[in-house]
Amino acid sequence: MTGKRSPARRPTMKDIARRAGVSESAVSFALNGRPGVSEVTRDRVRRVAEQLGWRPSTAARALSGEGAATVGFVLARPADTLGVDSFFLQLVSGIQEVLAERHLGLLFQIAQNIADECAVYRRWWAEHRVDGVLVVDPRTDDPRPDLLDELGLPGVVIGGAPDARHPGLTTVWADDAGAMAAVVDELYALGHRRIVHIAGLAGLAHTERRIRTLRAEADRRGLTEVRSVTTDYSDAEGAAVTRRVLSGPTPPTALVYDNDVMAVAGVAAAAGLGFSVPADVSVVAWEDSALCRMVKPWLSALSRDTVEFGRTAARELTALLDGGPARTVQVPVPQLIGRESTGPARGD
């Protein structure tokens, strides 16, 4: 009766051993499902453990070489850019779902840039904090795969193209090239000949891939007034670029935005300039979300199951942690959902 309730004490394997009348090692064997104990003892130990509410201390586990039961996830984007974007929360949501099943923790960090991100990986590795990491926003010239190699840290690259130079890394990606080709197909069929692609961050692997594909598709059809402009993904730049390209002498008749946020901002900017969507200019958003159905006109968008994307990535990472081989897995190509923002090109 101290008056103050003492904070509960964590039960340890020693407690279980005592209660079950066996040695600590037997408890360890029993609970980890390895041979060396009879089934009846195993059951007894399991029951006692459950009754005591025992959970292995990750600290102790990690210390005795079992890994930290944690994976890391770093987001390296300017703080103001990650405001409205729904992509990451969805992705993380899917990742979580898979990790939680296996009782793996997710260590999350926001960094300012790639260099900081690398420093975070180094620190996590040195501090014994994570068993593997999920890498997003791969770049065309990316230092992270090399670093992970050097540290021997298992990693899954999300959204990158397959990279033969890093056989240790698993890559999970969608074929952006195919999606871009489909978009161009659709717009071309609608009569659009002048298209501007308002892209995301220059240097990101998927940005560059989309840009290359767009150019290839344009060349294939002999279109000369097709181009890409890179941005920082923000609504502000999306709007600014939209105003700029629409103010030219021969404005495009179709705009393809690399995310939903810029598309929405772009539509508003276009409206401000007197362009109506889709009568004067068609708009496609690369990334579907509630946002696309919250504005009028509803935005045609490239849709994919981002949560499932996250699940896939997490599953691959757990496979890697289990000692499986690195792989390259492709998730379904985003599908173009035609809504109200795309229509026939206006005849000149």
Place this chain on the structure above:
Amino acid sequence: MTGKRSPARRPTMKDIARRAGVSESAVSFALNGRPGVSEVTRDRVRRVAEQLGWRPSTAARALSGEGAATVGFVLARPADTLGVDSFFLQLVSGIQEVLAERHLGLLFQIAQNIADECAVYRRWWAEHRVDGVLVVDPRTDDPRPDLLDELGLPGVVIGGAPDARHPGLTTVWADDAGAMAAVVDELYALGHRRIVHIAGLAGLAHTERRIRTLRAEADRRGLTEVRSVTTDYSDAEGAAVTRRVLSGPTPPTALVYDNDVMAVAGVAAAAGLGFSVPADVSVVAWEDSALCRMVKPWLSALSRDTVEFGRTAARELTALLDGGPARTVQVPVPQLIGRESTGPARGD
């Protein structure tokens, strides 16, 4: 020359001790800034440690009673609800900033509901994973404070009202009541007498607080046609409720939405019904974001510095971890930013 580069090995204190020609204990003393070594030895040890790129193993630290150098953050909302909401990423961004300075990790998890969230806390505690947690979305009848008490886990409640029954918890909150009063003031001054508050999740502490305040303010002015409707924060419900209340015999002339997403969806829904904003109905969004400036008309919104909110919460938690006392700290009241969506009530 094995041909295969061996993954780098983590340097330990033993390595430092050897290189510096002292015992491990001396190294420990030196690096943790406690007495027992001379300044010159301390410097030498520090240099060697730096040179070797040594970082303390959190596993070992945690095991020897120093805590896990990690804080936990659980988000318990339905997966589809957390899509567009910018609040959390902003909040986490601020939290991160402070934690990173102290090299504290952030363990992040998404749960389905409060019960699951509690289970996560229990597991984290039993597994020795976190030193403290950040609790969001406090409810009117919330099991979490009791649980944290029981586990002796330091916690900071974000967004709750001060709670005298849990002296161990720090609370960081904004005075929603004051903000709501300001909103009503403003709308009243503009001539609005029929106001509907499209609130968030019923049961959340701040939802209830806003509802109570709205009622009190209405009573004070003798307004009878003022009410709140709770939702799940989604754009879908926001739109649905908007349509319902605007379809009634005497539709409200002002709508106050508990987040930006619903407000945007609501404006679109109102437009669909032939109501123009702000001519027919004024709209205020509780929570400002890029979203509010991405749609026309620009939304008047209650704005606050969410990133700073996160920073404050994290600072309080670190203070708690340092053994400081639990406190109740109030962050600035959200300010109403008048934009285009609020105007004089239409005379009947």
Place this chain on the structure above:
DNA sequence: GCCGCGCACTAATGCGCTTGAGTTCGATCA
């Protein structure tokens, strides 16, 4: 000149768990 004291440092222990090396004992086989 000896005692005691403080300083700089070492030795040893423990945190909770895993694991390889024993130990015991009953069943099996030549």
Place this chain on the structure above:
DNA sequence: TGATCGAACTCAAGCGCATTAGTGCGCGGC
């Protein structure tokens, strides 16, 4: 019947760090 083996356990060491109890030594005080 004694050697052999395997199943079921126990022992003890070790992971990397913090921490408590020493240990050796120079120095001031009497």
